[in-house]
Amino acid sequence: MRIRTHDVRFPTSRELDGSDAMNPDPDYSAAYVVVEDDDGVEGHGFTFTIGRGNEVVRAALDALAPMVVNADLSDLGDFYRRLVHDSQIRWLGPEKGVMHLAAAALVNAAWDLSARRAGLPLWEHLSEMSPDQLVDLVDWRYLSDALTPDEARDLLTAAASGRRERIRRIREVGYPAYTTSAGWLGYDDEKVTRLARQAVDDGFRQIKLKVGADLDDDIRRFARAREAVGPGIRIAVDANQRWDVGQAVDWMTALAPYDPWWIEEPTSPDDILGHAAIRRALQPAGIRVATGEHVANRVVFKQLLQADAVDFVQLDACRVAGVNENIAILLLAAKFGKPVCPHAGGVGLCEAVQHLSFFDYVAVSGSLQDRVIEYVDHLHDHFVDPVVVEGGVYRAPTRPGFSTEMRPESLKRYAFPEGEAWS
Amino acid sequence: MRIRTHDVRFPTSRELDGSDAMNPDPDYSAAYVVVEDDDGVEGHGFTFTIGRGNEVVRAALDALAPMVVNADLSDLGDFYRRLVHDSQIRWLGPEKGVMHLAAAALVNAAWDLSARRAGLPLWEHLSEMSPDQLVDLVDWRYLSDALTPDEARDLLTAAASGRRERIRRIREVGYPAYTTSAGWLGYDDEKVTRLARQAVDDGFRQIKLKVGADLDDDIRRFARAREAVGPGIRIAVDANQRWDVGQAVDWMTALAPYDPWWIEEPTSPDDILGHAAIRRALQPAGIRVATGEHVANRVVFKQLLQADAVDFVQLDACRVAGVNENIAILLLAAKFGKPVCPHAGGVGLCEAVQHLSFFDYVAVSGSLQDRVIEYVDHLHDHFVDPVVVEGGVYRAPTRPGFSTEMRPESLKRYAFPEGEAWS
DSSP, X not given: OEEEEEEEEOOGGGTTTTOOSSOSSOOOEEEEEEEEXXXXXXXXXXXXXXXXXXXXXXXXXXXXHHHHTTOOTTOHHHHHHHHHOOTTGGGGOSSOHHHHHXXXXXXXXXXXXXXXXXXXXXXXXXXXXXXXXXXXXXXXXXXXXXXXXXXXXXXXXXXXXXXXXXXXXXXXXXXXEEEEEEEOTTSXXXXXXXXHHHXXXXXXXXXXXXXXXXXXXXXXXXXXXXXXXOTTSEEEEEOXXXXXXXXXXXXXXXXXXXXXXXXXXXXXXXXXXXXXXXXXXXXXXXXXXEEOTTOOSHHXXXXXXXXXXXXXXXXXXXXXXXXXXXXXXXXXHHHHTOOBOOOOOTXXXXXXXXXXXXXXXXXXXXXXXXXXXXXXXXXXXXXXXOOOEETTEEOOOOSSBOSOOBOHHHHHHTBTTTSGGGO | OEEEEEEEEOOGGGTTTTOOSSOSSOOOEEEEEEEEOTTSOEEEEEEEEOSTTHHHHXXXXXHHHHHHTTOOTTOHHHHHHHHHOOTTGGGGOSSOHHHHHHHHHHHHHHXXXXXXXXXXXXXXXXXXXXXXXXXXXXXXXXXXXXXXXHHHHHHHHHHHTTHHHHHHHHHHHOEEEEEEEEEOTTSOHHHHHHHHHHHHHTTOSEEEEEOOSOHHHHHHHHHHHHHHHOTTSEEXXXXXXXXXXXXXXXXXXXXXXXXXXXXXXXXXXXXXHHHHHHHHHHGGGTOEEEEOTTOOSHHHHHHHHHTTOOSEEOOOTTTSSHHHHHHHHHHHHHHHTOOBOOOOOTTTHHHHHHHHHHHIIIIISOOOTTOOEEEOOSSGGGBSSOXXXXXXXXXXXXXXXXXXXXXXXXXXXXXXXXSGGGO
């Protein structure tokens, strides 16, 4: 097996696309890896960052590469567990931060390769697996007080009978999306209002606004957006970890009259008890709590569920260790009866994460109730198999693989720091 | 300011010193940084790793270096907060994993420089600061639901009056230590028994054994160690994250007859609720719970205290972002009335962390009750100002600085991969 790594960065900070209360000027980036098997079949994976430090994740990919070159990709449960439990590298986390982001990219590249070999889009490739095979993909360490392998097997077996019918149905209707494209913090009121109305015209039933920098601005923008879309459209808000617990409750109470659907990342992603306290305080106002894009691993998700701290589980395709760890998170969410509404946007996150939601519907939760995948209409043209979102839904991917392959010309042009886009 | 970074590794895996249930063959290593001010005064800092991946932490140091070269080191609160809140780099954590380890090394290097300029050992340098100055060193974000700056100021002010007397006293009596040198998992029964008896002869009143690989082995080793030291010596045990919640309870119940003082790292360091469940279950058996060496940041420590999940707070000098974040953790522990018993050992962790415990005694908790600093008699000769442990206590450091400077010949000989020790 051969491994190539890339540092790819898009100069998005020039337009303030992606700006929020904690990330004023992101340059959407990917630490990108290609694994090439001896017969020439490739797998592409990446993790998303917002600029500086992307080279450190690439260095982490290079540090993990020796564990991958001779790996057996026919057992991706074993592959993943070896990667995150190397006894020396584990010290650098465990299972969090830069090393875990790199593990995500490698695990996802291995899955892209596996799905290509199977000739199926990843979501169907996973949906073909038996409950036993799926259970074997998970690292069960630290989960047994919330979910045992036997419970997971029962849950998957119960969902197995309806798989065929759900595959047919989801191909027909698509998976509901919501859009964040209207609500970046760097946009002025007029642009937010115009884009919000446009989103509804395009078929979206949910949009999201960034909040948390200035309360008066938030109230004004939210009021105008609500007026623009009317009462029937869900408006979620996202504070990107800006607040302490008390501040989150006060701020959201002030926004309550405009009927926010959820508050996302009200505080530190590590603060399980903080999220639980915020959720309890906001429940009388009917405001739900969501988090996940920065939740480090399945152990933290487990606790968010045990503590009843969230209403929505926002897994990310590349923050935890890729497909395998996300299967654990899908199973935990199903056990606790919470909808998974993935984080997406960035670079390629929509392309990747859609496969997990389609799989969740077909083989795990079996439900679309209150489930939506985030959508941002941004940077998709750099991918070989870009998402198709129309009428407010993601269309089921059809090409073999994980939709994670970036176009060679984009890898070249946006290579950092040597690519043309940065010269 | 100039910055030099080093990748230093000691081939400790050859002797199985440091072996435990999760780390069978560590090579104790440091990602090491020297900041040199324009007038030639240096500050030395490092973070500890156990081998592979140390080069990734060094890459992280290089990624942070541009934020340091022009920094104002006269305000180390501001310096620290800028370092961990860079809006792009923050995405790689936030405040955890490789980037946070690198921030620890840089923050500690800045403190070494600051203490040298003051002509004081770090613990005295900190003990000279007013409550207001100390409060300004902390990043208060995400803490206010457990501890406010005003509460911290009150706490520090209450302790301020006794500082002079406590400085005098601790110089005289030293700070109690416990030793882990007896109990590595790779040692045979005879060696464990001999070293345990030796530790008591040397004046230690507490020792620690590694457990978690095999229950029969643990029972046998613990029984022999208990027999060797008698009932009056505290024996802590350390599972290094080996267990799930239920397994931790079962295993420790089996070891209860030998009177363990605490169980350390029974499960994932991210599992706050898991630790709380284990503590509740083991309380009837009189077994206490300790954790901290892998706790990612102050937000997780906050929750361990809020959830009453631990009896002892085992902060690490270099896992969280250095002196500043550790001051927050000392303040949180004091607020919740829990003793801080730092993690040490590794490379240079004893040298660094002793300063935090001496400072805690003088200016924060004001108490030695049930407080001990871990000690491992290992690799101290590589430091310019090695710890002095005699009669079971750490002697107060007297040289200006943070005791973090490694000898130039060690930096050279153990440089990885080019140093002589690795050729």
